[in-house]
Amino acid sequence: MTFRPVTGTTRAKPTLEGAGVHLHRVFGFGDTSETDPFLLLDDFRNDAPEKYRQGFPWHPHRGIETITYVLEGTVEHSDSLGNSGALGPGSVQWMTAGSGILHQEMPLGNAKGQMHGFQLWANLPSSLKMTAPRYQDIQGADIPTVVDDDGTSVRVITGNFWGKAGPVDGIAADPLYLDVSVPPNTRKVLPVDTYSHTFAYVFAGAGTFRDASDPVGVRVEKEVDGQELNIRDLTGNRTLVRFGTGDEIVVTAGPEGVRFLLVSGKPIQEPVAWHGPIVMNTRAELQQAMRELNNGTFIRSAH
Template sequence: MKIIRTNKAHATQDGAGVNISRIAGFDGRSLDPFLMIDELKSDNKSDFMAGFPAHPHRGIETFTYIRKGGFEHQDQMGNKKAIRAGDVQWMSTGRGVIHSEMPLADAEQGMHGFQIWLNMPAKDKMRPPRYQDTTEKKVPVLQNDTGIELRALAGTWQLEQQSATSSINELAGNGAIADVILPTNTETTLDISAHSKAIVYIHSGSIADTEYVETYQFEVDPKAPLTLKAGERGLGVLVLVGEPIREKIAHMGPFVMNTQEELHQAVRDYQMGRFGDIV
């Protein structure tokens, strides 16, 4: 594993006061084609029960993965879904989406999940929105004889001699995402050489013989094998790969476009009700 750069998530709030850890890359370089990694991890319901009331997006894709607890999603396209532990949800927002994400009642036992933003290329930012989830076609899971597990959240992945492809496989920038869980003192190597960008985010435990623990994120050279070795508390990581879009980014809150004028138009369209309403 060849590490290019490292970062550590910072604590912040979003929605109606939800406490999260965030890695942001709106510079268009550090995470490209990804823009942001938000992790919500708490057993204290006051950290998350206020949820994310109705809000808009344009020009991005949102990728939500729940490890514990759950949210109810609603949007102006008519989707109303309970996204629970093990589920993934993907929205390619295009020209505009309004949605809400509110905790389910059974999330009182705690919540652990992610929302990841991907940048959409300029040619796709104003296309109609799309929605997909895995509530019916579940995430494929690969496991070896040492108990190492790979959940293919998006795209195609391989664990040793096994491979699996998620039903969600059209992310911007040819993005693919996996959740890899290793028991204590186990080790595995992933071949990610088919991609130009690779990011690892630690959500549980630590990497053996390093300082890298929970909420550390690092970019690695995808041409080198990605070797993961769990520490004494085991290891859980998200692995995110894709192809950089390399386009200028103009960012304002929930909107990501290419120019300031496009941002101003997004605000005007939202204020004039052109995004629709949740019904």
């Protein structure tokens, strides 16, 4: 067994998307070599409805898959295929845009005005760029949770982990997508595929992600009973942790525990031509997509 070393950490950056939704971008619209097959991860978390209610009105996608995971609040959605519905707390929507789809997502929050969720974009290989679009809507109750003896809890959204299989299937990237909670001051070893690109995104608490030698992280400072407490080398809220190769991730939770997404997928290693929500392999394919958007032939009626 080989521990994956930490190759770097970055903080999610605030940005605006859609019609003015305030969110934090974990990564995206840059060099995809370190995250391939994943293109983008957004953390949309807000307790002020005026900062998210404008939502994400009608927009196109082609050549990718989008994964929306809702923790708090509700997101209503509809699309050009006639699908519509609502994603509640704990639910997941995996949309394969394929040859093209128009959709909208409107976050509503909960009774307290809270909205929290994530959207991850996964690339499609050239052989599937123009596949037929499809949706998978998974309710929170249908996502298995496995709890270890030490209290570590893992929701398995897709992939196989600790004997449980996630309900989302047929995804081109064949990813592992987990929501992991580790109790305070607990050290945990988590198995991953050796050569898949893997990252962790901490969104609650703090912890240390180790290789075989020293911990790597960012310093977290907090105040306890009026005195400043310096907790060394803990990776905290809204921090992305990138790993090298290996078949195990090692995490030690801080005094408040740690919760993070753990995502792993096999690299596609193909050229990426990117224009907003459309991701193809060449500029010519992007130009064709834009022409089809303009002349009304973007949505394919038959495949």
